[in-house]
Amino acid sequence: MSPKTDQLPGLDERPITQDTVRPVRALLDLIKEDDHVSSLARSIVSWLAAFAVFKKMELDLGLPVSKDSRLIYGTIVAHLKASGKFVVLSAGRNPKVLELLEMRLADIEARVKELSWDDDWIENPITKDEQKQLSAAFG
Amino acid sequence: MNPELVELVDLYESMHTCSGSERDRTEATLKLEAKVREIASTKNLAESVLMRHVKELFFKRARAADKRATGTTIFPD
Numbered sequence: 001m002s003p004k005t006d007q008l009p010g011l012d013e014r015p016i017t018q019d020t021v022r023p024v025r026a027l028l029d030l031i032k033e034d035d036h037v038s039s040l041a042r043s044i045v046s047w048l049a050a051f052a053v054f055k056k057m058e059l060d061l062g063l064p065v066s067k068d069s070r071l072i073y074g075t076i077v078a079h080l081k082a083s084g085k086f087v088v089l090s091a092g093r094n095p096k097v098l099e100l101l102e103m104r105l106a107d108i109e110a111r112v113k114e115l116s117w118d119d120d121w122i123e124n125p126i127t128k129d130e131q132k133q134l135s136a137a138f139g
Numbered sequence: 140m141n142p143e144l145v146e147l148v149d150l151y152e153s154m155h156t157c158s159g160s161e162r163d164r165t166e167a168t169l170k171l172e173a174k175v176r177e178i179a180s181t182k183n184l185a186e187s188v189l190m191r192h193v194k195e196l197f198f199k200r201a202r203a204a205d206k207r208a209t210g211t212t213i214f215p216d
Contacts (some may be wrong), residue, residue, distance in 0.1 A: 049190045126195065137182035138141040 143178055147193045148200060150174060
């Protein structure tokens with residue numbers, strides 16, 4: 001799918017700066033302070049939201065998020081499994097980005113659920129015994 | 140990192156990469172599954188253990204890439 005840069009003029013190659021990362025950090029700080037959010041949900045926010053959802057943004061919304069610029073829009077959509085709610089935060093660089101996200105939240109939720117198998121390494125981290133096996137196998 | 144692990148992590152990343160078509164990602168998924176089976180069998184490892192290790196390495200590598208690109212990272216240690 002080619003990027004829909006005609007819908008998002010000037011947004012395709014913006015460099016990552018502290019300003020674009022700050023809102024994401026703010027979201028993570030909020031989550032950290034919320035006792036109702038489980039550690040698994042925090043992990044999901046930290047990992048899946050930053051990867052799966054950003055990739056979803058490019059694939060389905062046509063946003064050109066490159067490999068090393070996945071935070072370029074400073075926008076994060078996190079599916080908090082514990083509370084069952086979505087949090088949407090935008091750096092506000094272009095309201096069209098948020099507008100597009102809001103239009104497709106249902107699709108994004110479905111995709112995050114599809115990718116939930118990726119949680120297994122967080123829920124079941126490598127044990128010491130498994131680490132020994134891996135070290136023996138790969139040095 | 141061991142070259143075989145690098146290959147697996149590259150394949151895992153290909154599954155999720157922003158570029159490429161759905162077909163490319165499907166092919167990467169199949170390649171990864173086959174490679175995991177092959178290496179796990181050769182090294183006498185459980186496939187699930189190897190796959191979890193690959194995912195962990197992928198996220199560690201991505202976190203390092205973010206740090207290099209931005210001087211910081213949102214991903215926790």
